[in-house]
Amino acid sequence: MNKSPILSFALVLVAILTPVADAQVVIRKSSQINIEVERFGGANGSQAAALVQQDLRSTPGFKLARIAGSTWIAKGGISGNALNGSLVSPDGHVRFSRRYSAGTLAGAAHLFSRDIILEITGKLGLPGSKIVFSGSRGKGREIFICDHHGENLRALTADNSLAVSPSISPDGGTLAYTSYRSGYPDVWGMNLRTGTRSRLFSSPGTNTGSAISPDGSKVALTMSFSGNPELYVGSIGGGKAKALTKTMQVESSPTWSPDGRKIAYNAGTGSNPQLMIISSSGGNPSTLKTGYAYNTEPDWSPDGQRLAFNVRSGGNIRVAIYEFSSGKTTVLSDGESPVWGPDSRHLIYTQSGNVYLLDTETGSAKAIVTGMRAKEPSWTKR
Amino acid sequence: MKFIRLFAVAIIAPLLVASCQQTKDDFAADPNFNSTSYDDFANVEPLPQRNESVSFYGPGSERLDKSMFQPVYFDYDSYAIRQSEGAKVENMAAKLRTNRKNMIIAGHTDAAGTSEYNRVLGERRAQSVRSTLIAMGVQAAKLQTVSFGEDAPAQPGNDSANRRAEFGVYD
Structure with missing residues (x-):
């Protein structure tokens, strides 16, 4: 049992460093998914294959590479x-x-x-999702x-009016939005599969700010018929x-928790809207408590862990994230209405007037819709 | 009777302005308010049913007379009726108490805040004017509200000109 101090120190060092080194190797291995998209047969096959390649290339963790023994x-x-698609695992099984x-x-x-991303990672990526927004090509x-x-x-609407504040259901099947086509702000609903629509809420005053519930059955909104929003x-x-x-x-801008049990919104008496x-x-x-005086337009993350919202800081509207586990607010960039x-x-x-796509882990942002x-x-959330 | 009305206006109008400012100050002092403590909002009168044959925007807007009353302007991110605008509201109340007109109050904001918050702030501005007019003796049933938020600026880019309530009357 009589070990030299140097040997003891070395053993401790090895004990500390070895598992960490192993873990790093494991993380690196699992973080990169090599995948090859083979040429698709049939008319327009190469265009469809190029879209799949683009989708996978832009998904964090995926690399379009062929490495023997580790390639999907x-x-x-x-x-x-119709497109017939199949996925083969690195060990040769059709998944x-x-x-x-x-x-x-x-x-x-x-x-x-x-489906490829979901099958390999167990999580949803962005491909297959849809974005709606209020835009203008003139008057x-x-x-859209x-x-x-x-x-x-x-364009989804041709109201020739002000169509604003859209909410698309998490599954992409339904749209709710505010339109002034009656001369007054009403909430309208549209079935995106059939295109049929109806006026849902048209109380006296202003009806706006729809948020469709995660199960698609309900709408949270602001109405003012009682004499106050x-x-x-x-x-x-x-x-x-x-x-x-x-x-x-003033209460506005509701957003549902992914389990549908809670609603976050902003409320204030002017000057100090807080997240509630x-x-x-x-x-x-x-x-x-976010630490900011002006907090608006919250959007609850599909994993339930964070709210994206707007703060005003230095005179500008900025995109911020509130994390429930830590109670911390992080400001990411200038911008409005994050979702x-x-x-x-x-x-x-x-x-x-442009729509930007932001990766909250790398901080990189790029414009995906301009001039609208x-x-x-x-x-959509799935 | 006329004296009593004037007296009521003279007493109530400054009180309203003061109470709005007081509320704002209370809130600023304690941002961790519980909203249930504000349930005693005294001047809430439900809105009347809409008459959709007349409106501020689009169908029926030609039936609305927007020239009778001047816009009421608001401070940045506030829906309190400031003292300098009080005479406009008193003038409106005096006319609406005696004529047979109905009125739509349209609330607007500048583009400095976020869109949906502004849409509801605009509605609250319209409601502030409405509840003040009701306190001054105007029938609640004559007064409808609507908000355009930041989407219908009077002068694009001129924030102080866009923070306003506009008024349209019809028979």
């Missing part, structure tokens, strides 16, 4: 207007083989990308929809809504 293979073929036939070929390619405002990279942009929860089919607040402040959380069935709200993507990692926000006077985006 995506195979595809076009028949008619899935599916037919994507709904909508456009681009849409099918993005859904195939979504008034309409609601596009893919996660701003592609396949098209308050938060309500109603059915996606419209009708009578239940009041969540009854105060003399209330049960979606009503009760007493609590205040989140989370399905991966709870990327945000989109608007600045000077875009604002108030909403993003």
Whole structure:
């Protein structure tokens, strides 16, 4: 038992360093996913394959590379207007083989990308998700929809009015938005699969700020018919809504927790809007202390762990994140109305009428929609 | 009777301005308020049913007379009616108490805040004017509100000109 001090020190060093070194190797191995997208057969096969490659290349952790023994293979073929896609694991097993036939070929390619990412990582990436926003190509405002990279942009409304404050349901099936087409701000609903729409909430005063619940069955919104703007929860089919607040402040911009049990919003008497959380069935709200005087437009991350919102700092509106576990607020960049993507990692926000995509881990941001006077985006969550 | 009304206006108008400012100060002093403590909002009167054949924007806007009353302007991020605008509101109340007109109050904001917050702040500005007019003796049923937030600026880029309530009357 009589060891020299130097040997003891060396043994301790080895004991400390060895597991750390091992862990680093393991992390590095699992963090990079090598995948090869083989040439897709059939008409427009190369275009569809290029879209899948683009989707995977832009997904953190994925690398389009062939390394013997550690490479996933995506195979595809076009028949008619359908894409048949399959995924083969590095050990040669077919992990899935599916037919994507709904909508456009681009849409099918993005859904195939979504399934590849989900199968390999167990988590959703951005491909397959949809973004809506209020934009303008001249007079008034309409609601527009596009893919996660701003592609396949098209108008959803032709109200020839002010169409603003859109909320797309987490599954992308339903849109709720505010339109002044009656001459007054009402909340309208649209079934995005059939295109049918109806006026959901048209109380006296202003009806706005819809947020569709995670299960798609309810809408949280602000209405002012009582003589003061308050938060309500109603059915996606419209009708009578239940009041969540009854105060003399201004409440706006509700967002649902992913389990649908809570709603975050902002409330204030002018000058000091604070972030609040209330049960979606009503009760007493609590205040989140962010350290900032002006806090608006919260959006709850799909993993439930963070709120993205706006603060005003140095005279500018900035994008901030509140983390529930630490209670800390981090300011990321200038920009308005941040919303989370399905991966709870990327945000989109608007600045000077452009939509930006921000990776909250690397801090890199790029414009994905420009020249549309875009604002108030909403993003599908799965 | 006329004396009593004037007396009421003279007493109530400054009180309202003062109470709005007091509320704001209280809030600033204690940001961790519990909103249930503000349930005693005294001047809340529900809005009347809409008449959609007349509106501030789009269908029916040609039936609205926007020339009768001047806009009321607001301070940055505030919905309190400032003292310098009080005479405009008193003038409106005097006319609306005696004529048979209905009025739509449209609230607006500058573009400095965020969009949805501004839409609701604009509504609250319209409601501030409405509750003041009601306190001055105007029938609640004559007064409708609407907000355009930052989406209908009077002068794009001129923040102080855009923080306003506008008024349109109809028979």
